[in-house]
Amino acid sequence: MKIGMISPLEMPVPPIAYGGSELVVSLLTEELVKRGHDITLFASGDSVTSAKLESICPHLLRGSDRDKGILTMLNVVSCLEQADRFDIIHNHTCFEGLSTAGLVKTPILTTLHGGLKGDWLTLFAHYKGWYNTISWSAKSLLPEKERFVGVIYNAIDVKSYPFNGSKREPYLLFLRRICYEKGPHLAIEVAKRLGRRLIIAGNVDSVDEEYFRTQVLPGVDGDLIQYVGEADYHRKRELLAQAYCLLAPITWPEPFGLFLAEAMACGTPVVVFNRGAAPEVVRHGETGFVVDTMDEMASAVEEVYRIDPRDCREHVERNFDVPQMVDDYLAAYERILSESRSPIVTEILTGPGRPVDSGIELALDAGGSDRVAMSKN
């Protein structure tokens, strides 16, 4: 299949440190190439890929003073201008890809990596292509709209995470970008209440500096509560694999949460607030605990010893590893191509008034092991 893959430009593909979308784009692209597909990746020029790389800007945009809006749009347009070369275009940007999709004949799939509100919903209503979300939670926040190809969960390269099935260090771990939405201030509160050691690792974006200074740093004493800065590739795996558990007191509807999968891949249980996709990613009582209150979070930490690290690892291997994600995207591409070729047949098959996607969505979800069961409980 000839595929135009459009990445955001915030980070190169794969990202240097954090950059969830670019990581997923990289894993998907490399596996598709490995399976013999012809991929052209539209991404920043410092990306490393076995696909053909096309770049309208040489370096990642995060932290640069270049105009992100203009360059991201040019990146999308440079793909759309050669749309005839591709069987399908897979768009991972939001505004730029959603707004322009109706201008080319090649079918477009947009993966919605984040949420939409306000006039973004107006934009979404006008969008002419297909779309998927990365969780049922993310789907539930959107209005009904045709051309939904299903939920396709994000993936990590599980084998790149060390599994620790034996002795662990006693510290709790917070490992994410430091911002209000991820809740490190709440992690501090839980750790203090329990008198347990907490290690906080993560970068601080400039917009979050005041939050970090006023709500996180005052709680850091260098003893019980430690802040170790941003963890690189190896340090992240080391911290994850040794932790007693990962604390994820998220304060917003996280659309997926790659970091939850990363922890579980290392055999590390997760204690997470019941927001967004958390109950889809973490199996309550099997790979961690999905809780509603601070009290419950504190109690759950004391129950973490009951979780078997092997269950954590196996859960991620079964549901959030690269081959499954790529199977799902390929099935979505095939479905889109078949619908684009014969829109009338599709309409007859699905019947009037019934969402075009419902039948095939089930097929998609049923594709791998226990992935359907996971989606609702």
Place this chain on the structure above:
Amino acid sequence: MKIGMISPLEMPVPPIAYGGSELVVSLLTEELVKRGHDITLFASGDSVTSAKLESICPHLLRGSDRDKGILTMLNVVSCLEQADRFDIIHNHTCFEGLSTAGLVKTPILTTLHGGLKGDWLTLFAHYKGWYNTISWSAKSLLPEKERFVGVIYNAIDVKSYPFNGSKREPYLLFLRRICYEKGPHLAIEVAKRLGRRLIIAGNVDSVDEEYFRTQVLPGVDGDLIQYVGEADYHRKRELLAQAYCLLAPITWPEPFGLFLAEAMACGTPVVVFNRGAAPEVVRHGETGFVVDTMDEMASAVEEVYRIDPRDCREHVERNFDVPQMVDDYLAAYERILSESRSPIVTEILTGPGRPVDSGIELALDAGGSDRVAMSKN
């Protein structure tokens, strides 16, 4: 000719008060309809036009909390998605039209109403359509690029401005949006130095409130220096027609300056700083004075009695009235259509290495009376 006309959405077409682009779009659209062309206007829903109106948002966006970027893009895309219906598309937006022009086959003309810098120049370099500027000054600030169809000056509906050929009031007038770029603080300085009365009329946008409060208001004493707020349609004409002269101490390269033409249409001389298009719009010594320093501006005000109001009016009638502007745009449309039909012939005619536009640009400029002579001195 079937034309898709894309307006910005900041103001309706025509604008309620200030809104230079929307005013030009309105005058152009109405005259094209009058001449029998089939125009579809893509503008805010509160626009009033004899063309077909298509709107993706019901009201103007200035002062609203809606997302201007998303809605302006949807406005452009709603035109481009039906591009096949039009012989030509005339785009008056910037980012949205420049970025997407390469995605449709219908030729697109963009009128650059403002300047471009930074990554806007990257965007401009990628732009696939034709373009015009509204002055030679604006053209001189752009890099060389093919598909330039020439300078087409903005126009006003001259007959809607009252001509005053006789007695005038002794006040100097500043009539524009109140902001640093237009220089009302310098107008105050000139008036005070001369001991002459100054009337300041204009709206203050929220971004300019601090400038207004700290650099304009302290100079307003209600006697020698008066601020009368925003002037509506009639009050504006009254103020312009009665003024001794218009003071325009602009501090930036104004790409055209409709307000200069409006004053001269009333027979009112203009004293303006030599920036941007000022020397193209005002004839030094004939319709006002184009000066370089505050001293020169003060001296020039004392020479204004030498200017004949009839020269001012006639200058605007000859060069900045609607029929001339519409003639120029129609000539540009015809040229673009002929170039789009036979790109190879055009290339042979203009020869390798020579800008595609140079020959025809002259023809365009020579089209009306003394419009070429005016462009440089």
